[in-house]
Amino acid sequence: MIKKGPARIALCVLFCSLLWCAFVAGNTGDLLIWFDMPATQFTQSLPLGNGRLGAMIFGGVNEERVVLNESSLWSGSKEDADRPDAAQYLPEIRRLLLEGKNAEAEKLVYAHFTCRGPGSNRARGKDVPYGSYQVLGNLRINFMAQPAETRNYRRALNLSDAIASINYAQGGASYRRETFVSAPDQAIVMRFTADQPRSLTFDIRLERSERAEIAGDGADSLLMTGRLNNGTDGNGMRFAARVRVLQNGGSAKVEEKTLRVRDANHATILITAATDYQGYAGRRTSDPSAAASDDMAKAAGRSYESLRCAHIAEYRKYFDRTTLWLGPSAAEAAAKPTPARLKAAAEGGRDPGLAALYFQFGRYLLISSSRPGGLPANLQGIWADTLDTPWNGDWHLNVNVQMNYWPAEVANLSELHQPMFALIASLQEPGARTARLYYGARGWVAHVITNAWGFTAPGEAASWGSTTSGSAWLCQHLWEHYLFTRDDAFLKWAYPLMKGSARFYADMLVEEPAHRWLVTIPANSPENGYRLADKSIAHVCMGPTVDMQLLCYLFAACIEASRILGVDEDFRKELADKRARLAPTRIGSDGRVMEWLEEYDEPEPTHRHISHLWGLYPGSEITPDDTPQLAAAARKSLDARGDISTGWSLAYKINLWARLGDGNRAHRLISLLLSPVAGQKKVEGVSFLGGSYDNLFDAHPPFQIDGNFGAAAGIAEMLVQSHNGLIRILPALPDAWPQGRVTGLQARGGYELDIAWKEGRLTAATLRSKLGGICRIRYGLKAIELSAKPGSTHQITPLLAENSKR
Ligand code: FUC
Numbered sequence: 001m002i003k004k005g006p007a008r009i010a011l012c013v014l015f016c017s018l019l020w021c022a023f024v025a026g027n028t029g030d031l032l033i034w035f036d037m038p039a040t041q042f043t044q045s046l047p048l049g050n051g052r053l054g055a056m057i058f059g060g061v062n063e064e065r066v067v068l069n070e071s072s073l074w075s076g077s078k079e080d081a082d083r084p085d086a087a088q089y090l091p092e093i094r095r096l097l098l099e100g101k102n103a104e105a106e107k108l109v110y111a112h113f114t115c116r117g118p119g120s121n122r123a124r125g126k127d128v129p130y131g132s133y134q135v136l137g138n139l140r141i142n143f144m145a146q147p148a149e150t151r152n153y154r155r156a157l158n159l160s161d162a163i164a165s166i167n168y169a170q171g172g173a174s175y176r177r178e179t180f181v182s183a184p185d186q187a188i189v190m191r192f193t194a195d196q197p198r199s200l201t202f203d204i205r206l207e208r209s210e211r212a213e214i215a216g217d218g219a220d221s222l223l224m225t226g227r228l229n230n231g232t233d234g235n236g237m238r239f240a241a242r243v244r245v246l247q248n249g250g251s252a253k254v255e256e257k258t259l260r261v262r263d264a265n266h267a268t269i270l271i272t273a274a275t276d277y278q279g280y281a282g283r284r285t286s287d288p289s290a291a292a293s294d295d296m297a298k299a300a301g302r303s304y305e306s307l308r309c310a311h312i313a314e315y316r317k318y319f320d321r322t323t324l325w326l327g328p329s330a331a332e333a334a335a336k337p338t339p340a341r342l343k344a345a346a347e348g349g350r351d352p353g354l355a356a357l358y359f360q361f362g363r364y365l366l367i368s369s370s371r372p373g374g375l376p377a378n379l380q381g382i383w384a385d386t387l388d389t390p391w392n393g394d395w396h397l398n399v400n401v402q403m404n405y406w407p408a409e410v411a412n413l414s415e416l417h418q419p420m421f422a423l424i425a426s427l428q429e430p431g432a433r434t435a436r437l438y439y440g441a442r443g444w445v446a447h448v449i450t451n452a453w454g455f456t457a458p459g460e461a462a463s464w465g466s467t468t469s470g471s472a473w474l475c476q477h478l479w480e481h482y483l484f485t486r487d488d489a490f491l492k493w494a495y496p497l498m499k500g501s502a503r504f505y506a507d508m509l510v511e512e513p514a515h516r517w518l519v520t521i522p523a524n525s526p527e528n529g530y531r532l533a534d535k536s537i538a539h540v541c542m543g544p545t546v547d548m549q550l551l552c553y554l555f556a557a558c559i560e561a562s563r564i565l566g567v568d569e570d571f572r573k574e575l576a577d578k579r580a581r582l583a584p585t586r587i588g589s590d591g592r593v594m595e596w597l598e599e600y601d602e603p604e605p606t607h608r609h610i611s612h613l614w615g616l617y618p619g620s621e622i623t624p625d626d627t628p629q630l631a632a633a634a635r636k637s638l639d640a641r642g643d644i645s646t647g648w649s650l651a652y653k654i655n656l657w658a659r660l661g662d663g664n665r666a667h668r669l670i671s672l673l674l675s676p677v678a679g680q681k682k683v684e685g686v687s688f689l690g691g692s693y694d695n696l697f698d699a700h701p702p703f704q705i706d707g708n709f710g711a712a713a714g715i716a717e718m719l720v721q722s723h724n725g726l727i728r729i730l731p732a733l734p735d736a737w738p739q740g741r742v743t744g745l746q747a748r749g750g751y752e753l754d755i756a757w758k759e760g761r762l763t764a765a766t767l768r769s770k771l772g773g774i775c776r777i778r779y780g781l782k783a784i785e786l787s788a789k790p791g792s793t794h795q796i797t798p799l800l801a802e803n804s805k806r
Contacts, residue, residue, distance in 0.1 A: 030325065030356040033696055034156035035059075036337045042067065042385040043677075043693030043703055044339075046157040046164040050183035051371025051419075052282070053273060054382040057179055059155040059166040064141040064177065068188070071375045071382040072277035073239055074452035076131015077230035081115040081457040086438040089113060094510060094521050097542045103532055106540040109462035109522055113438065119460030120449055125392040129231035131451050133393030135384045136241055136273055137208035137224060144201040146170050157695075159357075159364045162315045163308075173199045182311040183371060187299040188271035189307050198249055198263040205258055206243060210387065216254030220245050221296075225289055240289040241273040242296050268304045272296045279452050280426030281375045281419060318367045321412040322744035324359050324715075326352035326737045339694040342676040352737050355670050355715060361696050362712025363411050365705060370404075375452065376419035377404045381705040390702050394451045395423065397470030398526040399609065403648055403706040405477055406618065406655070406713030409484040410720070412744045412752070417481055423450070424474045424497055430454040431471060435504045443504030446471040448526075463539040464527045468508070468520055472550040475501045476618060479557035483748040486771050488564070495561045499568065502558045505551050506578055512542060512597065517583035519543025519597065520551070526609045530600030543597045546611035548583045553619050555579040585615055585622065585630060592637040593622075593630065606642045606686060608649040610656065613637060617655040620723035624661055635660055643669055644686040647698035651710025658717040658732040666718050667734035673711055677701060719755060722747035729755055729765055729779040729800075749773055751788075767794045 038060040039045040045056035045067065054069030089112040096105035118128040126132040148171035155166045166177040173196035181188050192200050204222065206214050212226035221244040230236030243259065245252050250263035261267055274291035278284055285291040299307060333344055333351040345351040369381035378393045379400060395401040401420070408417040431444030434456040439445070446456040448467045459465025478494035481487070509518040525544035529537040555575040562568040588594045595602075595612040615621040616634045624631040638656060645653075650673040657666040672683075677690035677699045689701050698707030718732040719742050727747045743754040750771035756764040762779050769775065769788035776785050777796055784799050 030334075030353040031159040031360060032156055033159070033338045033357070033361065034154060035339070035694070036153060036155075038153075038155060039695075043697050043699075044695050046155065046695060047365070047368065047381070047383050047697070048157075048162065048164055048179060048181045048188070049368035049382050050181040050186070051369060051374045051382070053181050053186070053188055053271075054369070055179060055181055055188045055271075056383055056385065057155070057164045057166070059177070061150050061153065061168060061170065062143050064143075064166075066139040066141075066179070066188070066190075066271075067383070067385045068136040068139055068241060068271065068273065069382050069384060070136045070239065070241075070273045070275055071369070072275045072279070072282040072452065073134050073136055073228070073237070074131045074277065075126050075134060075228040075231065075236055076129050076451060076453055077232060077236055078453045079117060079129035079231070079455075081117050081119065081129075081455060082434050082437045083112065083114075083116045083457075084437055086113050087436075087440045090439060097521050097540070098510075098513060102538045102540060103536060105522065106462050106538050109466050109540050113458060113522065114460050114462060114465055115455075115457035119465075120392055120394065120451075121460075123391045124388065125394070125451070126388050127229050127231060129453070130392065130455065131231060131236075131453060132387065133378055133380070133384055133389050133452075134228065134387045135208075135389075136239065137206055137212065139243065139271065140205045140207060141269075142203045142205075159319065159360050160316075161312045162319070162364065162368065163312075172196060175199070178308075180308065180311050181368070182299070182307055182314075184310045184314050185299045185302065185307055186272065186295045187307075189299070189304070189311070190269040190271075191266070191304050191308075192264075192269070193266040197265050200247070200250070200264040200267055201262050203258050203260050204243060204245065204269065206241065214257045216257060216259070217242065219254060220252045220259065222254065222257065222259050223289070237275050237277055238288050239273065239275040240292045241271065242292045244270045244296055244300060246270070246300060270296060270299050272299065277452065280454075281373060281422045315367065318413055318416070319363065322363065322742070324356045324740070324742045326356045326740040329353035338696065339676065342674060342692055342694070342696075345671070346675045352740070354674060355737075358670070358674060358696060358708075359411075359712050359715040362407055362708045363413060365708055366404075366407060366413055366416050369705075370416045370419050372415055372418040374419050376401060376423050377705060377709070379704050379706065383705075390700075390704070392451065394449055396449055397446055397474060398448050398464075398467050399611070399652070400648060400704070400706045402473055402477065402618070403651065403710040403713075405709070407709055407716060409480060410716040410746050411712055412746050414481065414485060414746070417477065420474075420477055421481070421494065424478065426454055427456055427471065427474070428497060428500055431456040431504075432500070439504070439508045441504050441507035443500045443502065443507060444471065445501070445504045446474065463529065464524070466522050466524050466540055467526050468523050469547045469550045471501045472505060472547070472554045473614075475554055475557070476550070479561070480618075482561070484746055484750070486750050491561055492565060495558075495565055495567075498554065498558050498561060499571070502554050502575060503571075505554065506574060509551075509578060509582075510542070512583070514597075515583070516581075517543065518578055518581045519583050520547040523547050525595050526611045528595065528607045528609050528611075529603055530596060531603050532600075537603050541596055543583045544612070545585055545593065545595055546614045549585060549612075549615040549619050549621060552579060552582055552615075552621060555582075585612075587629065587633040590636075591633055592640055593633045605640055606645070608645040610638070610641055610649065610652060613656055617652075617659045617717070623659070623724060626724065631660060635662075642684055642686060643672060644683050644688045646700045647673060647691050647704060647707030648700065648710055650691055651698070651707040651714060654711055654714030655717050658714055659721070661732050663718055663732035663734035664736075666714060666732050667736050670711065670715070673698070673707060716745055720745045720747060720753055722749070722751070725776060726783075727751060727753070727767075727775060727777045729753070729777065730757060730762055733757065733760060735760070749775060751775060762797060762800070765796045765800070767796050768792070769794070
């Protein structure tokens with residue numbers, strides 16, 4: 001927080017100017033998303049956020065539209081979705097699966113082992129207890145139409161300061177609008193200026209299509225209040241949003257529900273909002289209107305410059321930790337507006353800077369949608385423009401929410417992982433009930449979907465809802481955070497969650513008859529089906545590969561964590577015994593990694609989920625060095641799956657190919673993800689709509705943010721890997737990036753790396769060790785071992801060169 005006082009303000013202004021100079025000097029097109037026209041659709045607008053408040057800027061000349069979001073704005077309510085008698089059917093479901101009667105087992109799962117109630121109502125959760133993440137509303141600002149033509153229009157999002165700007169000239173004046181969402185001041189801040197006096201005349205309105213009341217509030221403010229449907233008696237979460245204008249010159253007044261500003265020289269518009277969500281994260285305010293009013297009073301008490309300065313300083317604390325340059329783009333590429341740049345790259349233009357921009361955009365989106373104390377980034381981060389958000393804008397646990405957090409550690413945003421940990425902790429209590437009522441098991445479980453209300457029951461359809469390993473996959477994030485940070489206090493906090501999860505799986509494992517391996521029953525391989533002998537398709541199965549890989553990882557993590565903490569010796573032994581008996585990852589007769597315990601015929605061989613390669617990434621049981629046969633089988637599986645798929649699936653495959661050390665293939669997937677969404681086309685004989693919208697939001701389609709995050713992680717994974725006790729430098733560098741430079745990537749064990757390369761070869765690498773330790777590093781075939789002191793810095797390129805001479 002910036003205190004007032006001339007000295008402070010002077011310092012602040014100086015600091016901002018220095019930042020600005022640094023930005024101007026260092027800025028390339030790699031940190032800019034920009035347009036030469038206003039947005040007509042959500043996926044052309046510019047996303048801003050502080051983790052809680054979101055704003056999407058459309059930038060119309062005559063009408064500015066800002067889509068507003070508040071990350072806890074969820075309809076629905078806490079519900080009892082667990083079937084109280086589910087466990088009664090478990091023995092029969094298991095018997096049928098063990099006897100190979102999968103279709104019959106699936107029928108029973110449908111009838112008795114799904115959630116009760118309407119569930120997420122197939123992604124129409126808005127008016128049932130499951131609920132939906134929703135848009136807060138729209139802010140519309142109508143400028144008094146000028147007859148003159150608009151010139152020099154430019155709308156840009158600058159990732160280096162998280163400010164969206166709009167510039168244009170009209171008549172005899174030049175106009176500029178700037179918007180940012182401040183974390184320190186918890187407000188959306190807009191600033192309108194013109195180079196001619198008294199040229200700003202506009203009307204401001206708030207709108208929401210249902211469940212909101214909008215009224216004037218004093219001479220210069222509007223207030224929107226409302227209450228969402230809880231899915232039972234209708235009286236759900238309350239929310240409030242306030243808008244206030246502070247104009248210089250001219251006048252401001254409220255007429256009806258419109259805030260009218262006339263003939264101002266410049267104006268600042270502040271927007272604050274809150275909900276009374278009382279869940280596991282968020283502000284937990286009981287009076288949203290008062291909370292929005294407090295925030296407003298504080299923000300309105302500061303000058304625009306000091307709000308802006310505090311915002312930039314706070315944002316850059318995260319953003320500046322990592323830089324990436326992937327070599328020069330053709331000058332004309334970087335000079336194009338982003339949609340044209342995407343198109344040119346898709347047509348073969350040389351533009352490595354676009355991948356660097358996409359990487360930094362992923363980091364930007366995480367900083368803007370996930371802050372400690374808040375809710376985790378959902379399927380759309382925090383940016384939704386409808387009430388019926390696709391898939392309810394919830395958290396899917398069979399890849400999507402995890403993918404959102406793949407870049408958190410490696411891309412140097414470790415603290416922003418916290419909302420994910422809070423989500424995991426929040427599922428422990430409801431998940432313990434689900435574990436007991438469905439499986440008669442101890443510990444806790446979450447299946448495929450969860451919401452703001454602690455939903456842990458299976459989904460409403462057996463085909464996708466019976467995946468039991470969602471919670472195991474969540475727990476990977478706890479252990480990975482520890483591997484990167486070695487934060488013992490965190491491990492102490494996280495271990496009971498991991499243990500509770502492992503407890504559940506250790507209780508629910510069953511021995512299968514063919515090999516006497518321990519397997520999960522019932523289960524499915526996320527959303528993928530297989531063909532039975534009678535040609536019908538089933539999903540419910542036992543021991544899918546992904547479950548086995550996840551449990552192998554989770555049990556090992558718990559064993560090691562309990563050793564570090566010196567607790568639970570007996571449990572450790574139990575886990576070690578059971579881990580040794582888990583069904584292993586196997587290679588099928590066609591040389592691919594088997595997805596199920598049996599080699600089924602596959603009705604959808606190019607299915608978007610590739611869960612059976614979990615052990616390659618984000619797990620690490622499959623590596624080209626340690627398990628070359630499995631790595632070769634994974635390659636075959638990926639080839640058979642094909643590249644073309646939904647946005648998140650493309651992003652997943654970047655990481656998988658990076659782990660296989662195939663930079664060119666990973667790069668091809670980046671190129672596919674960076675294909676503009678432009679109507680149906682066929683690639684590899686598969687229909688493909690494209691991977692990126694004009695504003696670089698990932699297209700499932702529709703917009704789904706996981707691909708943005710997954711690709712950011714994938715790009716990092718191409719440059720540095722650090723699993724299984726070895727730091728690999730440039731493990732998957734594609735030919736398309738012959739030179740480049742990255743700073744600030746993180747490696748497990750508390751290491752940070754800066755790397756530079758030219759002509760495809762490493763030229764400089766610096767390793768900083770935060771915690772000290774023995775560190776193994778490899779570049780190509782050369783490996784070194786280094787003993788690092790806490791806080792030490794090492795130039796490792798000469799060491800790698802020296803080592804290679806021996
Ligand atoms: C999973 C995926 C879908 C989509 C949804 C949100 O169900 O299979 O592709 O991403 O989550």
